[in-house]
Each structure stands twice: as structure tokens, then as C-alpha cells.
Amino acid sequence: MDAEIERLAGITREQALRIDEVNLFERLGEAPILKLSTNFYTRVYADEETWFRNIFKGRPIAESIQNQVDFFIQRLGGPPRYSQRKGHPALIARHLNFNMNKKAADRWIYHMRLAFDDTPEIDADSRGRMLDFFTHTAYFLHLGVTQRR
Numbered sequence: 001m002d003a004e005i006e007r008l009a010g011i012t013r014e015q016a017l018r019i020d021e022v023n024l025f026e027r028l029g030e031a032p033i034l035k036l037s038t039n040f041y042t043r044v045y046a047d048e049e050t051w052f053r054n055i056f057k058g059r060p061i062a063e064s065i066q067n068q069v070d071f072f073i074q075r076l077g078g079p080p081r082y083s084q085r086k087g088h089p090a091l092i093a094r095h096l097n098f099n100m101n102k103k104a105a106d107r108w109i110y111h112m113r114l115a116f117d118d119t120p121e122i123d124a125d126s127r128g129r130m131l132d133f134f135t136h137t138a139y140f141l142h143l144g145v146t147q148r149r
């Protein structure tokens, strides 16, 4: 599966794991991560592409933001808030019931890029590492979910 993720994402696993070379939580602090997720989900919940917006239908935006922030903080080297609250992230399992086709992964990344544009508190180096990891994870989830169906 690695080669296929790499082909879709244009990012190698090694490149994606550059997020672990620095503790990005310590570098950035909590506020920019909260701002990034708020910007991301504000866009997603207002997406003019109804098919994408509908993937999140019925889920309170505050909870979606909280889940993402807790996961990001944990994954970027901060306290394990996500696991304390919800257990192992098990991202493939938690995405099994959603539309996770390639177009959805593309759209997720599209919104995340724009969310970074609106979050200048996150410096270019950190942004690069985070976007590489998110992009790799998006196609990892796309392939992982579709293979389990």
C-alpha cells in the first residue's frame, strides 16, 4: 500500500514522518492548532460542494473541532488528550462509515491548505511538515477504508 499512497499523495512515508523530527506542539503552542482546526471546519461546514459538506452532516462543529484539535496536539508531541478522552485513534476504523473516495481526500486537503493560509501563526517549516503528514494520512485513509469495504 505504501507505494500507492506515495503515488497519490506525491509524498513518501519518510517525508510525512518529518513531523516527528521536531516537537511541533512545543514549537507552536496550542492556540495556532485550535485556530487551524477552527478555520478548517468553518470552511468544511460551509463548503459550496454539498456532497463534501454532507459527509459531516449531523455532527456538531464544536465536537469535530475538539476531536481534531485533541488528535493534532497528541500527534504533534503534546499531551495525549485524544487517547485519554476517546481511546486509540484507530483512524481507519473511525472513518469506515464516511465517503472516503479520492475526491473526498482531495477536498479535505484543499480545505486544510486554505485553513493554513488563514493561520499565519504557523510558520512555513511547521506548515510544510504538517501538510505533508496530513496529505499522506488522507490518502492512507482513502486506501485503507476502500480496501476494507
Ligand code: HEM
Pocket: 055, 056, 059, 063, 064, 065, 067, 068, 071, 086, 089, 091, 094, 095, 098, 099, 100, 104, 105, 106, 108, 133, 134, 135, 137, 138, 139, 141, 142
Ligand atoms: C480523507 C478525507 C477525510 C474525510 C472525508 C474525513 C471525514 C471525517 C468525518 C466525517 C469525521 C467525523 C467528525 C467528528 O465527529 O469528529 C472525521 C473525524 C476525524 N478525522 Fe477525518 N476525514 C478525512 C481525513 C482525515 C485526516 C487526513 C485526518 C488526520 C490527519 C483525520 C482525522 C480525524 C480525526 C482524529 C477524527 C475524530 C475521530 C473521532 O474521534 O471519532 N481525518 N473525519
